[in-house]
Amino acid sequence: MTKKITLAKTSFETKEFLDHISLDCVIFGFHDNELKVLTLQLKRTLENALPGGFLKKEETLEEAAKRVLKERTGLDQIFLKQFKVFSDPLRSKNNPQKPDYIDDDLPYDLDFFAKRFITIGYYALVDFTKVNATPDVFSQKCEWKNITESSNYILDHYEIIRDALEVLRLQLRHQPIGYNLLPDKFTMPELQKLYETILGRELDRRNFQRKILSYKILNKLGERKKGGAHKSPFLYEFNLEKYQKALNEGLSGTW
Amino acid sequence: MTKKITLAKTSFETKEFLDHISLDCVIFGFHDNELKVLTLQLKRTLENALPGGFLKKEETLEEAAKRVLKERTGLDQIFLKQFKVFSDPLRSKNNPQKPDYIDDDLPYDLDFFAKRFITIGYYALVDFTKVNATPDVFSQKCEWKNITESSNYILDHYEIIRDALEVLRLQLRHQPIGYNLLPDKFTMPELQKLYETILGRELDRRNFQRKILSYKILNKLGERKKGGAHKSPFLYEFNLEKYQKALNEGLSGTW
Numbered sequence: 380m381t382k383k384i385t386l387a388k389t390s391f392e393t394k395e396f397l398d399h400i401s402l403d404c405v406i407f408g409f410h411d412n413e414l415k416v417l418t419l420q421l422k423r424t425l426e427n428a429l430p431g432g433f434l435k436k437e438e439t440l441e442e443a444a445k446r447v448l449k450e451r452t453g454l455d456q457i458f459l460k461q462f463k464v465f466s467d468p469l470r471s472k473n474n475p476q477k478p479d480y481i482d483d484d485l486p487y488d489l490d491f492f493a494k495r496f497i498t499i500g501y502y503a504l505v506d507f508t509k510v511n512a513t514p515d516v517f518s519q520k521c522e523w524k525n526i527t528e529s530s531n532y533i534l535d536h537y538e539i540i541r542d543a544l545e546v547l548r549l550q551l552r553h554q555p556i557g558y559n560l561l562p563d564k565f566t567m568p569e570l571q572k573l574y575e576t577i578l579g580r581e582l583d584r585r586n587f588q589r590k591i592l593s594y595k596i597l598n599k600l601g602e603r604k605k606g607g608a609h610k611s612p613f614l615y616e617f618n619l620e621k622y623q624k625a626l627n628e629g630l631s632g633t634w
Numbered sequence: 635m636t637k638k639i640t641l642a643k644t645s646f647e648t649k650e651f652l653d654h655i656s657l658d659c660v661i662f663g664f665h666d667n668e669l670k671v672l673t674l675q676l677k678r679t680l681e682n683a684l685p686g687g688f689l690k691k692e693e694t695l696e697e698a699a700k701r702v703l704k705e706r707t708g709l710d711q712i713f714l715k716q717f718k719v720f721s722d723p724l725r726s727k728n729n730p731q732k733p734d735y736i737d738d739d740l741p742y743d744l745d746f747f748a749k750r751f752i753t754i755g756y757y758a759l760v761d762f763t764k765v766n767a768t769p770d771v772f773s774q775k776c777e778w779k780n781i782t783e784s785s786n787y788i789l790d791h792y793e794i795i796r797d798a799l800e801v802l803r804l805q806l807r808h809q810p811i812g813y814n815l816l817p818d819k820f821t822m823p824e825l826q827k828l829y830e831t832i833l834g835r836e837l838d839r840r841n842f843q844r845k846i847l848s849y850k851i852l853n854k855l856g857e858r859k860k861g862g863a864h865k866s867p868f869l870y871e872f873n874l875e876k877y878q879k880a881l882n883e884g885l886s887g888t889w
Contacts, residue, residue, distance in 0.1 A: 399652050466694045468693065495691070511761075553807070631807060
């Protein structure tokens, strides 16, 4: 990854980008029964920020979001969705001409950072274990934080996280979820824990199992979770064909 | 409305707006069993365009979208939803410095219109009968067109209509729809026709009725549609409390 970082660093110039438009990515991962979000710790200010960037003059927003995700996680081909544009004029009202996290040797136009920016919010669901967390040119650290840790974010970045979580909760009501967040094989309690973590509340075990099985998106495997006792829970996998169908058509089916 | 148009006309100056950012509104109405979209016919070029505009330096995108809707329809307080940002660099590649639909006496910066624009797409559902369709400063006519009429739109505006329709179809699968599109009292065949029109295909009468009633968002009224025969269909209204609940929680219910 070193080469890639070096490339990104030396090639950053504000003149490459359109004024007024940025993007921010809420990258969700699930680990140790907690929903995490990938964050950057900015140089010098030590504030937290979402992985994001600006829109190059010749690229689409989707290309920009994929570029950011690839640079921060090493991953491509991941679930990525535009969910909201944040356009409060006050969000960038106090932007300085040169934020403290900008290195002195970085080429930039004096007015670029002080301009008003609207930011396009994306959220992504990734396999926590596959992410190679990599800081960007403005940050000294790239790390997972629990979604409930709200302190020390710049601008409206924690509001963006909360809004992404809200959209994820809505998605949970009418689309299947989990394929990008769980390992290939998982137990029913693990799946339930994922749902509980996203929803922020406990669910009844029997109701959850009855409801999730009624959507017919799971294959029950003949094997139990390894390392457990004889009574350890059975493993499941997603039936990808039916999962994709439910993703397209919604859990309540077609009219 | 005349006064409002005059005001809008004389106050338009490109320097009021941010560069690179526009918005376009797909305003759906339902009339004569057809799904319609509100369109503008541009001056001189006579091309079709979506009602839209630019982002004022001190307003949010939501305020801009409400401003556009109010100016074109006379309505406020209507269902309005941001659904996608269109950011293909090619969409504004051939924008001239002065499009033919700009009046000569309008104050504008030479470079404004030729810049690259990303556009934020909104869709709105309105009561067809309540709209007072009003052209903007660039257009000579504001009128309803059938959504299947695809010809003569500028830029990617017909693609924006198709994408909004796609989002509306998805919404139909997990949220109730109709409150903003139908009169207060309606028959089951009228509601079914609305669904069929949005989906672009016919539905089985019995299945539709069974499914829509199972969501418990309708009140059956004691009266039949006026002017019909003794066998004319019963009238229904939406149960607004349950409708709102289903809007928030989705038709498949909470976990």
